[in-house]
Amino acid sequence: MKKVIYLDNAATTRVRPEVVEAMLPYFTEHYGNPSSVYDFSTPCKKAMAHTREVIAGSLGASENEIYFTNGGTEADNWALKAAAEAYASKGKHIITTQIEHHAVLHTGQYLEKLGYEVTYLPVDENGVVSVDALKKAVRPDTILISVMFANNEIGTIEPIREIGEVAKEHGILFHTDAVQAYCHEPINVDELHIDMLSASAHKFNGPKGVGFLYIRKGLKLRSFIHGGAQERKRRAGTENVPGIVGLGKAVELSLASMEENKKKETELRDHLIHRVMTEIPYVRLNGHPSQRLSNNANFSFQFIEGESLLIMLDMAGICGSSGSACTSGSLDPSHVLLAIGLPHEIAHGSLRLTLGEETTMEDIDYTVDQLKRIVERLRSMSPLYEDFVKSREKKENQ
Amino acid sequence: MKKVIYLDNAATTRVRPEVVEAMLPYFTEHYGNPSSVYDFSTPCKKAMAHTREVIAGSLGASENEIYFTNGGTEADNWALKAAAEAYASKGKHIITTQIEHHAVLHTGQYLEKLGYEVTYLPVDENGVVSVDALKKAVRPDTILISVMFANNEIGTIEPIREIGEVAKEHGILFHTDAVQAYCHEPINVDELHIDMLSASAHKFNGPKGVGFLYIRKGLKLRSFIHGGAQERKRRAGTENVPGIVGLGKAVELSLASMEENKKKETELRDHLIHRVMTEIPYVRLNGHPSQRLSNNANFSFQFIEGESLLIMLDMAGICGSSGSACTSGSLDPSHVLLAIGLPHEIAHGSLRLTLGEETTMEDIDYTVDQLKRIVERLRSMSPLYEDFVKSREKKENQ
Amino acid sequence: MYSDKVMDHFEHPRNVGEIENASGVGTVGNAKCGDIMRIYLDIDDATHMIRDCKFKTFGCGAAVATSSMATEMVKGKTIEEAMQVTNKAVMEALDGLPPVKVHCSLLAEEAIHAALWDYAEKHDIKIQGLEKPKSDISEHDEDEEY
Ligand SMILES: Cc1ncc(COP(=O)(O)O)c(C=O)c1O
Ligand SMILES: Cc1ncc(COP(=O)(O)O)c(C=O)c1O
Ligand code: FES
Ligand code: FES
Numbered sequence: 001m002k003k004v005i006y007l008d009n010a011a012t013t014r015v016r017p018e019v020v021e022a023m024l025p026y027f028t029e030h031y032g033n034p035s036s037v038y039d040f041s042t043p044c045k046k047a048m049a050h051t052r053e054v055i056a057g058s059l060g061a062s063e064n065e066i067y068f069t070n071g072g073t074e075a076d077n078w079a080l081k082a083a084a085e086a087y088a089s090k091g092k093h094i095i096t097t098q099i100e101h102h103a104v105l106h107t108g109q110y111l112e113k114l115g116y117e118v119t120y121l122p123v124d125e126n127g128v129v130s131v132d133a134l135k136k137a138v139r140p141d142t143i144l145i146s147v148m149f150a151n152n153e154i155g156t157i158e159p160i161r162e163i164g165e166v167a168k169e170h171g172i173l174f175h176t177d178a179v180q181a182y183c184h185e186p187i188n189v190d191e192l193h194i195d196m197l198s199a200s201a202h203k204f205n206g207p208k209g210v211g212f213l214y215i216r217k218g219l220k221l222r223s224f225i226h227g228g229a230q231e232r233k234r235r236a237g238t239e240n241v242p243g244i245v246g247l248g249k250a251v252e253l254s255l256a257s258m259e260e261n262k263k264k265e266t267e268l269r270d271h272l273i274h275r276v277m278t279e280i281p282y283v284r285l286n287g288h289p290s291q292r293l294s295n296n297a298n299f300s301f302q303f304i305e306g307e308s309l310l311i312m313l314d315m316a317g318i319c320g321s322s323g324s325a326c327t328s329g330s331l332d333p334s335h336v337l338l339a340i341g342l343p344h345e346i347a348h349g350s351l352r353l354t355l356g357e358e359t360t361m362e363d364i365d366y367t368v369d370q371l372k373r374i375v376e377r378l379r380s381m382s383p384l385y386e387d388f389v390k391s392r393e394k395k396e397n398q
Numbered sequence: 399m400k401k402v403i404y405l406d407n408a409a410t411t412r413v414r415p416e417v418v419e420a421m422l423p424y425f426t427e428h429y430g431n432p433s434s435v436y437d438f439s440t441p442c443k444k445a446m447a448h449t450r451e452v453i454a455g456s457l458g459a460s461e462n463e464i465y466f467t468n469g470g471t472e473a474d475n476w477a478l479k480a481a482a483e484a485y486a487s488k489g490k491h492i493i494t495t496q497i498e499h500h501a502v503l504h505t506g507q508y509l510e511k512l513g514y515e516v517t518y519l520p521v522d523e524n525g526v527v528s529v530d531a532l533k534k535a536v537r538p539d540t541i542l543i544s545v546m547f548a549n550n551e552i553g554t555i556e557p558i559r560e561i562g563e564v565a566k567e568h569g570i571l572f573h574t575d576a577v578q579a580y581c582h583e584p585i586n587v588d589e590l591h592i593d594m595l596s597a598s599a600h601k602f603n604g605p606k607g608v609g610f611l612y613i614r615k616g617l618k619l620r621s622f623i624h625g626g627a628q629e630r631k632r633r634a635g636t637e638n639v640p641g642i643v644g645l646g647k648a649v650e651l652s653l654a655s656m657e658e659n660k661k662k663e664t665e666l667r668d669h670l671i672h673r674v675m676t677e678i679p680y681v682r683l684n685g686h687p688s689q690r691l692s693n694n695a696n697f698s699f700q701f702i703e704g705e706s707l708l709i710m711l712d713m714a715g716i717c718g719s720s721g722s723a724c725t726s727g728s729l730d731p732s733h734v735l736l737a738i739g740l741p742h743e744i745a746h747g748s749l750r751l752t753l754g755e756e757t758t759m760e761d762i763d764y765t766v767d768q769l770k771r772i773v774e775r776l777r778s779m780s781p782l783y784e785d786f787v788k789s790r791e792k793k794e795n796q
Numbered sequence: 797m798y799s800d801k802v803m804d805h806f807e808h809p810r811n812v813g814e815i816e817n818a819s820g821v822g823t824v825g826n827a828k829c830g831d832i833m834r835i836y837l838d839i840d841d842a843t844h845m846i847r848d849c850k851f852k853t854f855g856c857g858a859a860v861a862t863s864s865m866a867t868e869m870v871k872g873k874t875i876e877e878a879m880q881v882t883n884k885a886v887m888e889a890l891d892g893l894p895p896v897k898v899h900c901s902l903l904a905e906e907a908i909h910a911a912l913w914d915y916a917e918k919h920d921i922k923i924q925g926l927e928k929p930k931s932d933i934s935e936h937d938e939d940e941e942y
Contacts (some may be wrong), residue, residue: 011433012429012431014426014429016426025407027605029413032410036406036719037705037709037719039714070469070635071636073634077454077623077624078781103626104625106624192448202636208640208641209468209640210607225472226471226500228471234791238606240605240606243606311435311436314436319434321435375547701854703854703859706806713807734890779852780853
């Protein structure tokens, strides 16, 4: 088998072997239903309580503010729909941004159909939401602000603290989609005035199919999924105990190595960015130059198309992505890249490389070498490049 | 460690070791995001396609009618809410039963708050829904009939074929919550005129946190969870690939041994019922005497309370349940037992024992022996039994 | 779910049974969950000392354990002292109960009060602080803790 260099850690990550190890007993040994009375299910209840404690600790929250979900998408849907429902009598205006993940954007659009009004804040060329624009958008009937902690495509980290302060000042609920940031960046919900926060285990070497929504105590949010009395009557359905155990273990391991890992990733990422920017012509770095996730690099290569690039990288054993993996069902250029002002044809030629804990300097160097070759090759096939070269020659000759 | 006799297989089941085995590579080896372009995620896509094929085959459906969810509760919520939304212009009347799982009942109540009208059909003393009552309940504005395939507490199997025929005749959508029946009873969606069907892997020795909703082709049902383009744009969120692989394996294994397993379980169950009914006085069998799930036995012991019974069984190493595990957060007697006409105090003294593929005749005999001892002990502490004995003595002395 | 103390009292309940010709008998039911408890008291008419106390309970683990503990706590006490045995005191003695089970401990308190009331009626005396027992006990629904 050929070696694979996996640089798509924003799409999903490898589950750490220790996490799988921790989950295993809960499939065949401690398989009880946590809602049961008998002692046989005690290990399940304890394990769930432990994960809740670990997560609460990681956010400066308390255990009964953590609600397990089946992932980030469900958490986002729940936060937006339940907040809209709960506070409809106060108002029907919601503020979010143009660069949210589809889990928030499409939920916003759904709420618009139900009669809510949604403001999608623009961002600057680095993908940063303007706090001033937010302040101007606030209205007396605004009930919810939802701004992602860090963007999944371009890695920009948003000014969450300032946004939280605006929300607090106006008594508006503040939700943040922290799916890309949780366990990658330190987060304290009180310091940042966060009322709700979504996270997903598979983005930090935990299992797929489990995540959580933090809901600040006192919020009158109802269920999104109705049924049994699980999760203090707020999230029905038999709990995914092995998944929840894996989530807890992944949080513990990630937190323990977060600082070190960030340092290592930043170094590798900066090396990657430096080499690409200096060795490949006609390329743009997308996202904020410094205020970005330590594992994210996003480039636009002029004159070439992203999918072709991905396929050729794949042939070289490199996994990258063009826009968000979740949306690759669609052919439109990424809404995030359009929001930062890229013209369509440049947005199409973008590549996201996201590092993980296993990425090495050799991987990065190999990737850049291949990238140079592939970009050159694709450009040699591109009519856009041909036009460009010809018009440049013309200018030079004049 | 003391031996545990697990007789709560309706609450959840042990994951089969072969199922765990099948899942393992998808945590640490084939961990790609199925939405990705690169070859690295091909095994994930193939594995998901395989599960879809297996499930479609098991129901006589086609692959693009199977939508993965995170369990039975989500499938039920989706089916009811999306059908209500999609067909609201035709009418706002829904028919279901009084003995549904809370995943359906509470969703029905939620829809009532949104302005829908829900008829909850009564059942007879064996828990069977009357098809005549259903026919009378149908109105021109009825858009959905939701009747469970088999009840989770008392095991009664409902007359699904007749109900499907009524639905078909009137052009009404028919959803069945088959969480307890799927992989335990043969089901063909065409023969039974089923339009939507919910199932959950952990009820047939698959993993928790994964299930599916079958949606007949052509139904205009929308998303319930909004976001990325997964599941043909109908169910957003990164797919729980290991869970889906486990689901597929569990279906394959269960189907292969279904007939044999049913035969074995029926024999054990009948032995259990026979011994309890003949050796313990003042006991009632709940549910239909023959038209019931092969693994379900449900008794009401007069003069004693269910939780005490469960705790004492637990001390003897036996796991049973009183009412549905999911609802044990509540103190009310089970709505199912009230619906079949039991008075409160008798409903309180009920015990559900549900067998699994590992249950042996020795387990059953040991359980009955313990049960006799415990029932006697609890009755000796019961003021109700005291009153009963005294009034009986009085009558005898007269 | 339950503390070791609760489990001990459940597994080995103290004072289960009846008292023939008891000085006072009280039976109460809990409307919320349909459970029933009966307390028998044997009281010294001269000293008002509770010489013996027995119970029978149709109820959950918490109901059985609180009955057992409550009978232990009132035995050997005077009527006045027994009035101080509140459901809170019983719960504390059991190292606490799960929140959904707090109401079960009310059964024990009310059953003792009902038995004392029966005694007071039979002897035509008044007991300080004792009110006519309710036939149904229930407390306000604890709201979901958000
Ligand atoms: C920012 C962001 N929000 C939400 C999600 C959705 O999470 P999940 O796919 O785990 O449901 C993702 C990842 O796909 C994401 O990157
Ligand atoms: C009949 C029935 N429907 C729905 C459910 C809910 O399934 P899950 O807990 O897997 O979401 C269950 C089991 O708890 C059930 O027995
Ligand atoms: S030419 Fe194939 S996606 Fe545009
Ligand atoms: S639940 Fe009824 S007394 Fe405890």
